[in-house]
Amino acid sequence: MTLAYPLDDPRTAAPSQALSDVLDRLGVRMNYAKDGEIYAQEEEVEFLYRVVDGVVRTMRLTCDGRRQVGDFYYAGDLFGLEPGPDHQFSAEALTDCTIQVVRRSAVRALAGDRELDRAVLEATRRELQRVQEHVLLLGRKSAREKVAGFLMSLAQHQSEDSIQLPMGRQDMADYLGLTIETVSRMLTQLQGEEIVEFPELRRFRVTRWEALEDLAA
Template sequence: MTLAYATDGTAAPPAIAEVMQRLGVKMAYAKDEEIFAQDDEADLVHLVVSGAVRTTRLLSDGRRQVGAFYYPSDLVGLETSEVHRFSAEAICDAVVLVVRRAALKAFAGDDQVDRAIWEATRRELERTQDHLLVLGRKTACEKVASFLMSLAQRERPEGVAGRVSMPMSRQDMADYLGLTIETVSRMLTQLQGASVVEFDGCRKFKVKRWEALEEMAA
């Protein structure tokens, strides 16, 4: 079974999304610009409108861990605590709707917001469990294959051939998968050399052999 762990952001419930469209302020962020910082107060709710966002955390030894990637309609940094455990940055030019949590609760009601927080917590737990499995039990090739498959499934759930966007950098992938950038680049080269995928520059690829990629990602 393929793990769709790379792109399973927390989609906003319809009621919350509607309220955010009415109350939210659109903020534009350039590539690599910070949206919120690790340990900032979590008093704002963020909804990705366009582009893509990554969450990151700096470890005590200075290394960076990428937590997840978020896409349009995903809620980012919806915390159960009072501070953000991860920081968030735009991977590319992005637009994010921002609403104060208090305003959202006043307009949508505590129950709606609480349900959104619960759903966000459930999905984050599932994401974390899948991520731990990948980090601890998969080879480098399996990790990279799983990552590419999850990207492809997000854009093309029926397996239809076509170009798949990959907005994150090789370093983002490495920091997410617990690999070095050299290893990620080598695995991508191997997959292309085996005609499993075909890259169009650094940010787009096409799956040429779905069954082979699924087998590698399993």
């Protein structure tokens, strides 16, 4: 993982060395095809995962079929750190992915290493912070602000000038608590105001950073 972005951002701070080592030593690399299921909702929590390459999405389905995307995970990010014995979320490969997987029990067995306990705690903390940001986004922002904020956060994680959108509109909508149509409209609107520019459907460029920052608030 590159460190092109600020370290205090919980999404991008590198996982601690100890945990990283355990994953390297004991972890198994797995490949998942686009849309492949990594784990299912309700499944027992058994493993710890790190994205090596590709993008992963976690999501939750309510009994009546509404979908809520938990988060998106990129190269270097840990995921699957869920409280409770069962997964509240499922995880799927948004793109073709390589994932490093380690059994939780293996981590626990090595936990004589206090560094490691600490590392898991640290990772859980980061996760908590991400989720708290998500609450603020969902609770008190307009559709316009939600979409702008989403684009901002994507942009902050890619140093290139032209930014890739690995997920479709439906995934954005389900992350932001909106419908696909509203997301689409807001994107068009932001383009109309020349704040962002979409040369391709899944790729954009920020043309007026200040305006985008103001919106994301």
